[in-house]
Amino acid sequence: MHDIRSIRENPEAFDKGLALRGLAPRSAELLALDERRRALITEAQAAQARRNEASKAIGAAKARRDDPTDLMAEVAALKERMPQIDAEEKAAGAELNELLAAIPNLPLRDVPKGDGEDDNVLVHERGTIPSFAFEAREHDAIGPALGLDFETGAKISGSRFTFLRGPAARLHRALGQFMLDTLTHEHGYEETVVPLLVRGETMFGTGQLPKFAEDSFHTTDDRWLIPTAEVSLTNSVREQILQNDVLPLRLAALSPCFRSEAGAAGRDTRGYIRQHQFEKVEMVSITAPEASEAEHERMTACAEYILDKLGLAYRRMKLCTGDMGFTAARTYDLEVWLPGQARFREISSCSTCTDFQARRMNTRYRPEGEKGTRFVHTLNGSGLAVGRTLVAVVENYQQENGGVAVPEVLRPYLGGLTLLEPKA
Structure with a gap:
């Protein structure tokens, strides 16, 4: 606002x-x-x-x-x-x-000018792109033998829903727990469990309403299914005056997310990339204005750290003015390498919203030694999207026989398992 x-x-x-x-x-x-x-x-x-x-x-x-x-x-x-x-x-x-x-946030001065994703700017690229002695396959070709059941998901709920079984379900659970443990144990985020149904004013606070109502699911009792835990986490401080000494607040949640994908008709209709229901680990920071610049870099680095530990090649992109979200003043996208597609795909988006959301939520803080209050700054980022990370692990650690090697950091979450075996 x-x-x-x-x-x-x-x-x-x-x-x-x-x-x-x-x-x-x-x-x-x-x-x-x-x-x-x-x-x-x-x-x-x-x-x-x-x-x-x-x-x-x-x-x-x-x-x-x-x-x-x-x-x-x-x-x-x-x-x-x-x-x-x-x-x-x-x-x-x-x-x-x-x-x-209805007017989006204004871009910060360092945001590159551009019309769309082709004008985004590479910040850095890290990790080693794997090479295979065989032709790398996409996850939707490998996944069914590991329990990515696209047919049952579609039968139950329609397109863009997937039923996970056995190895795929275990890998999905392991990834979410690993991400949440990493953020809370190593980076100081407070673990939370958030409401998945929220009021309209809550969606307004983080900018989903009124402009993007068609992108979310609306219930008959006038509640909304959250498209991201950012909605619940950021609104946890709505209509509050925070004391300076509690900032920054760093919150994290592993939650289901629900998106109608109204604006993505025809995109990624195959596989597990773009779903109506998916899980994501979300990071939210509430900071004083003078700290938000450093917090944006820190948050993005936390998401990169998870990719580093998983041994996945990725790149950081600074989004141009024409590709940023409605509430963002600056956004970094992390794009992971997918061998099956032979290209980088978005796996995390980390944004600073300055005081744009805080004004919509009426969230302030009281600076030390001052009588008046100021609006806080809010930031949010994925740490990471669990389903897309599963896709990245399956494609980057695929074996010629259709199995998938388990990254070392995930093995404790899988009882020491080193290989996901395909179903015969």
């Missing part, structure tokens, strides 16, 4: 930021509505003051035995007009908030 006062102070900078997002200028429209709202507030205050003044004058006129008819008519007119002013002011305020709520 944008601060209208900031737009008022520097409309040119606001419009310039929108232009980087590929959007038309909006400051004139917003400021005209803001001016009308403020004029109505001023009119209401003047009307109330005049009503009080005239009411006193009526009393004084009656005490002098003067005729108060004109004053009484004026008070009656003011009494009739004031609710109208109030209604007009509320309508203007609601319209202004609705417009502001």
Whole structure:
């Protein structure tokens, strides 16, 4: 959510930021509505003051035995007009908030300008891309013999659902536990278990509503299935004033996520890459503004550390202005190498949202030694998407006979198992 006062102070900078997002200028429209709202507030205050003044004058006129008819008519007119002013002011305020709520966050200065993913910038590439003595296969060719049951999933629920059995189910569980253990034991994140159904105002707080309602699942009792644990984790501090000494808050959750994929029709319809239901380990940080820059680097490094431990080759990309999400001011994507596809695919996205979400949630903190409060900064990132990591492990550790070697760090979670054997 944008601060209208900031737009008022520097409309040119606001419009310039929108232009980087590929959007038309909006400051004139917003400021005209803001001016009308403020004029109505001023009119209401003047009307109330005049009503009080005239009411006193009526009393004084009656005490002098003067005729108060004109004053009484004026008070009656003011009494009739004031609710109208109030209604007009509320309508203007609601319209202004609705417009502001639909405008994405502005990119930070170092975000590369661009129209889409082809304009994203490589930050670094790490790990060794594996070579095979045989032709590498994609996970949807290897997976069924290991328990990735696409047919049963589709039979039960339709497309983009998968039923996991045996080795695949065990690997999936091991990955989620390994990720969560790594973040909590080695990086100081607090483990949480979050609600999967949330209210509309909760989805609004992290920017899923109102603009992206069609991308999520809505229940009959007016709740929403979370598309990511970011929604629940970030909103855990909504409408609060935090003390400076509790920051930064670092929270993590392994949760199911639900996405309608309304905007991804026809993309990744095969395999386990893009599902309506999937699990992800999410990281969320709540920080003071001056700490958010370093926190963004730290969070992304935590996700990279997991990929390093799994022995997977990956690269970090800085997303351009045309490829960032609605709430992000800067985003790093981590893309893992998939031998079967012979290309890098996104496995984690880490974003700083500055105070954009905090304004929507009304979350502040009290800086040490100051009487006033400021909005916090919020950050979120995947650490990692479990299903996509399973795909990466299956493709990078595939064996010629269809088995999959177990990365060393996962073996304790699989009872010491070193190889997932395909079903004959």
